[in-house]
Amino acid sequence: MSNRAHTNTKSNIIGVCVSQLQNKENASLMHTIYQSARENGYRIMVFGCFDKMDFPTPHSNGEASIFENIPMKDLAALILMGQTILHKELLLKLRDQALEVNTPVITVDYEMEGCFNICLDYLSCFKRLVRHVIEGHHRHNPFFMAGFKGNSFSEERLDAFREVLQENGMPVKPEHIAYGDFWNGPARRICEKWLENTEDFPDAIICANDTMALTVINVLEERGYHVPQDVIVTGFDGIDLIQYCIPRLTTGRVDQKKIAEQIISIIQETEADPEAAPRFMPVPFHIINGESCGCKKIHFQTSNQHILDVYTRMQIKQAHIERIFHMMTEMTEGHSMMNIIKRFPECIPDMMTGDCRVFVNREFCMHTDIPLPKGFEEDHVLLLIERKDGHMTIPLQEMENHSIDMIPDKMLERSRYVLYLPLHWQEEVYGYLLLECGDQELDYERMKDFMMAMAQILGTVKNQSKLYEMYIRDALTGLYNRRGFYGEFARRMRELEGQERRIFMASVDLDHLKMINDTYGHSEGDVAIRAIADALSEAAGEKGICARFGGDEYVALCLWSAEAAPEDFVKIFEKRLHFWIDQWNATEQKAYELGASTGIIMESIQNVNEIDELMKKADDNMYDCKVRHHSIRASRRE
Template sequence: MKKRKTIAVIAADVFNDYMNRIFVGISEQCKELGYDVLTFLMAFNLDSGNLIQQGEENIFTLVKKNIIDGVVLMAGNLASQNLIDKFVKVFSHWGIPVVALDHDFDFCDSIYADDTKLFEQMTDHFIEVHGCSRIMCLTGPEGSKPAETRLAGYKNSMEKHGLEIGEGDIIYGDFWKIVSQRLAKEFIEGKREMPEAVICANDTMARYLASALVKGGKNIPEDIRISGYDGSNDAILNIPSISTVLPENERMGARAVCILHKKISGMNVEPVETLAHGRLLFARSCGCGSATYHSVSTREEYHNRVVRYENYFKKSGMLESLMEEENLDGLLHKLNGFVYAINGLDTYMLCLNKNWDNIEGDEGDYVREGYAALMEARMVYTRKKTEFTSRSFRSNDILPHFIDEYCSEPSTYFLLPVHFMDRCFGYSVFRFSDIRCAASNVFAMWNRNISVALEFLRVRTKLLSINQRIFMSSIRDTLTGIYNRHGFNRMAEGIFRKACQEKKQLFIIIADLDRLKMINDNYGHIEGDTAITAVANALNTSCELNEVCARTGGDEFAIIGCGNYSPDKIQEHYRYIYDYLTRYNASAKKGYTVGVSLGCFCEVPDENEPLDKYIKIADTRMYENKVKRKKLRED
């Protein structure tokens, strides 16, 4: 039953500090307002449409109108335009409140980081502190809202200081390395006059520009000054360290929640005061020094929060260890031993489709889109204990109704798909004690290992099942269903060894169907098969748990067992077989009578003698019985 309002966050590529700060703002603001947050994530963010991507995107089918009260759509970091178009179509049709980050849509509000002023301040710094007048701006793709707003800050500062923006001083880049490296090459080869400074619209372009220039023999900041934008750890830890803008992403995430809250409740609220404001971080690349204290503290904090756990994960051998397990229960218990690799993990739940492995089904018949109506929470980890359970819930509820047993307060959950290619197994639910720990991609790779291990277990179990069926068909008689000679030989050896070791009686009955040739010749082979089946049923149903029955030839059968047999017990076997056939003949009303000749051996065997010796004894006695029965028929 739904207790709290719930906001869905649609995202990908969140495993970095830039995106993580947005989640900090969303989480803190939702906690303040009493909302749960369901973050639907993809570990792979491609625009390929391949089977892996289909399996990743399937997580978004969990989003349900009756569960979700509002949506934060991080469309700016989704690679697939087709996926974005699907969200637009669905959410505009549902009519629920939606706020898009870093992307403009007609059907909903859109917000961006308030970065014009900060970018202007960084440009001011180059002019006022370092005396630069010839400054170039390397921004993002032309028409991109973040690229244009940051460019506007650069223009504002240049105009405010009465500095001319020359032709070619504004360069539209790619927020990646290609344009940066090309620009550095032009500077080094003298094809473009090198300015005093380059203000970059993100840290990635700034880092690649600096790296290419240093390799080309240029000194930073002596020959040229550079700055970035994002406040990323990569920039601070770069050599040389990059002066950068730490945007107010936390407050942007909080503002998105505030807008949704106004649409849901009608109430205006302001972002939580404790959330960080944007600021400038000065480092070596602009000439303000190495920012040693900030760099060291950032490096230490980043190592403790991210790098240390990435190393734990890399050295864990998790995937290989999980793949050793031969059943799901063993795999889950083994999985519990690897939660240490995820920093700050407070709660974890593995939710699998009911009949997730579909062992008995056709190989091509599996869940590709959506999830099974009934899910099973097969493992629930908390800091206090881990439960290996199989509690069912409806996939339409997204989170199980019993989630409050583990997380009673408003919480932020991360949901990742568990799949192999487009084969859906279920999904994982992660909850962190500190959202900042979700900046690492370890939990996504950890989840990926679960997917691969489950597929390996599924395939192995399937192959074992197929092999078992092939084996069973090789040791079973296709007409009667009882063991064939090959099966009898395999089973008989084990029973014989047990009788020898435990000094128990070896019980053997050899049986032969009477007059099978006459039945085939006069009534046809179908009737002959019917007679064979009748004798097989008579013999097989006479067996107890310690005995097996087999058809060892066309009209020949055998029973073998091990135990304590009295003469009366042996006679019970005989009576049962003959009584069964008497009842059969009376009800079948055939033109012939189904009969069987029997011979028996029942003694403690000598372990130094072969099994065949005792089978031949029973066979000889059967033949003697057959001669007597024939003579009786002739008389």
Template sequence: MDSKKIKNIVVVVSGLDEEYQYNIILGMNKFAEEHNINVSYFAAFVGMVGSKTFDIGERSIYNLVDYSRFDGALLMTNTFGSAEIRENIFSKVRSSGIPVIVFESHEYPEFYDIRIDNFSVMKDLVNHIIRHHGAKVINYISGPLANPEGKARYDAFLSAMEENGLTTEEKRIYYGDFKSYDGKLAIDDFVNSKLPLPDAFICANDSMALTAISSLEKLGYKIPDDVMVTGFDYTFNARNCSPAITSVKRPLYSAGYTAMNVLFNVIEGREQPRSTVLEATAVFTESCGCKNAETDDLISYKKTTYRKIEATNNNILMVNRLTAGLAETETASEFFDVINALISELECEKFQFCLTEDWQDAFNTGSLTTSHNGYSGYMTAPLIWDNGQRRSVGYYPSSNMFPEGFEERSCVNYFLPLHFGDRCLGYYIITNGDFPIYSLLCHTLTMVLSNSIENIRKLFHLNKAMDELNRLYVIDPLCNIYNRNGFINLADDMFRECVAKKQQIMLSFIDMDGLKFINDNYGHNEGDFAIQRLANIISSCCGKGSICARFGGDEFVIFSVNATDNDVTSLEHRFNLELENINNLITKPYVISASIGSILTLANENDTLYSIIKMADDKMYEIKKAKKAARKSEKI
């Protein structure tokens, strides 16, 4: 294997705005930078809005990955709550044959794994609460048991309870999803249960512990005087809140760096251990009643907090400006202009906006139920922003993932899904910019972009529908020429212009002969056929400066501006000749026939369009009467 060739590594992860993912990604990115590796993260924000339909759209990004185009994969499948999604990812990566590192799972011997010992350290924490603080009744706020880390921490809690001779009451367990809001829901569930207050709430992570403490304090409980609360992960917020939360400190940055190191060595052909276990440490502090073991020093805390607040405020302003700008767009071109104007504020090198080739279709925009991977076979990249330069790519195979192919340099790429509900619209790629992992508003940005492009799609179809309604208002659907409304709207303007310019106008009124005979003897389908053929003849006779219309059931008009006597003669001659030709061509058991009466007059202010039409109608009627009289005399 060519060690000088850029290595392309894919990382699959759920969520980017949690400290766990953030710190592991920092470690992986550091190793990638040091070893000239091109890393591509495929990420979604599943479970954020409480909608299963929405989550289907989010997860579409994982179907985009073509693992065979990468040299290796890092699977942070421990961040997924769904076992089905994990198995789908494992199945696809197996078939690619590339080396794989899995986080927090040793259940797949064909993969390498990087693990932090969740079970032992969680058991140490629970034993501390029981043995050191004398807790007897404990509530547990669990992560998803389908998640390997959630299961390991849950099993550790049960094991510690059993070892200490304590009973685990099922009604004192709340099964969450590692989301911050689960802490509040768990306390709401406890309040509704009417159970006595426990000695402690053991939480499977810090996010849930923080909201659990907030909810308990709103109920008037003091932590840890009334009840102890513990977490897991030892995040910045957990160790610097008041009270500081007893938690578990894990070597996350080291785990990310080590995982990338192991994968790189495997790709290079160097033998590596199949399993790497890193140790974690329990930190006992204020929320369980222990002395504060360690917190960030005040100056460091203030700087970090200020940077977070400043970045969040700037991001809010950017997203608000983007939202306001996109709200005023009515076309795809305007939409991309607004994005292009603001995208530099993401502080990235490259931004690629990619849509399914059929994103504007009425119903089939890469539906997950109709496409093999949630995306159309081809994508389009209408906006590529590259260090301030703008360009686009017409179409490219969705299996390429990158509109312009892999970069032959060390890059960090974040792929994020664009969708509306469960309907896949595309994705966008941020290259060499940390916005997806540091900003709390990355998911908000994604939803703004997705909702706005969906609005553009709907507006596109609304305009098409309006155009069609307008067309139906002025076009006769059977004959595909103007109807009475369309004729009057257009011809009236033409008539007024002729009056102003003192030009002659010609108006011909045409009435079909024998339509009732055709309908009664051969059916209305044949009657419609005859009307259509007559309309085609009339349309073909309508030259430059003329318009024609179906004025009624079997009545038609032709209106011509700046006409002469020759125009009248020429029109009627051609009309009668075309009638003869069509009858010779169709060989029907009936004859398509019509009477035409034409008026040539100088337009003046005393006339109206309707008065001219009436004059032509009267003349046509005289001709029709003469034709009937002639037929009667022939029979005699």
């Protein structure tokens, strides 16, 4: 895409940074923001990952790599989903990068100076919920289960509980308050301890989140108590799980549509007035009256449908896990990255819909058989896999690592929602996946499994490829060793199967290696060995098979179909080889003169078994050359 296109699209592209995408509430909010953006003529670019990022680890550092690809200058605004990315330094860095290019920053549920902060009004809703239990249902002995001790959300909700009790002239009893750490296990232990004291029995248990509330309901029912008849139970946050629970939980949930509307309103305001001052804007929570407080009738007849829904989801999840497992098992065999890449069309359609692109960096491609274009830039990326209009291709196209440039014009025009996900294994970053998203809400949990499996496959095969390279390559020069030479020759012969073939072969010896080692040291001998290897690679060209058989012995080979073989290649090879050596001698100015003896043949070849005989012919020619070199040098000395 041209720079002019950037200018035209800047005003309608919203960037979103989010983590923990597999969380149902986060996924739902992303979809709600997208819908509101689409209705108002905006496009969404989501840079997402799955880690909490609450503290740096090798894995979270790899996840965070996705935020390095944000085209800040091309965005109408940058949205930071602060409570999903629990990494303050990263959020500050993203904020500063955006503000530096005058892109407004909007934070959601996270206060940051210099930004438009959309604040979720947890507190007033939680107070209303406590009042609903105490004043609306006239409960006189309420207990409170907080989250983590010292956590701001937990302590804020505990303060709200105390305040409402005091407003109603009720005592705040320390033994009625405990910390359940927002999770099942601690909540169960606390609830079981409370129920042991039958003389001080709660008529309501107000929980700081839904997970603890659902656990409390389970413990009560296990002990023979009924909710809400014996004990009212309430939660908070409105998680997805509550729809499958009986009785349906009374809780509080944020108005996601209001968040999306606020975001669009801020962007439109900053477009009209780029100098608009950042400020705080609250978004309300709503009480969802359920059955656990007695506001709704308990419908036990729906339990069968709930169980069927859960069972169906479990079956789908199990089938997905099995598919992932088989994909990993089948695709981690061998060492050829290209063979593995060609098999991805088998699995990608099962995991995602819409067009997609997979980009990998130069470092990932090194030591694999992925062919990098000549002169590949260090900071560029390779378009490795592309699905376009349902068709999968392997473009192997070098591209600048710029997020908008890498979206095809057609995709950008057609889709109002594109998603970037990191492709990495721990801190080793391979690249990322660009996915076109439609109106249907994505299954991010399924996507997380796929991305982890894909990274595992690529990482395993990459390591196997590196080991294979060590197995077939000479460590000093990087040329093939004897094993690698014969293997690559056999592969090239198979490629030309059924065709008449022509072979060029050069047997090459480095002249006077022993003298160089004895006079100047083995380190200088290594320099000469590597120099001849480089000369050989340059002379043979990109299609050459070059090998070091040991010591000062080298072989170079080229193979063509008969009609494609250049008949003057012998002269071309010798000219390139000697030119490179002469240049090296003139540039390096060593105390010794680098030289090589060559024996060359160019003949027809029918099968792989002829290689040894042809190699002997080349060797014989090389030894004749070596004798001539010795004679010439002897006459020079005389």
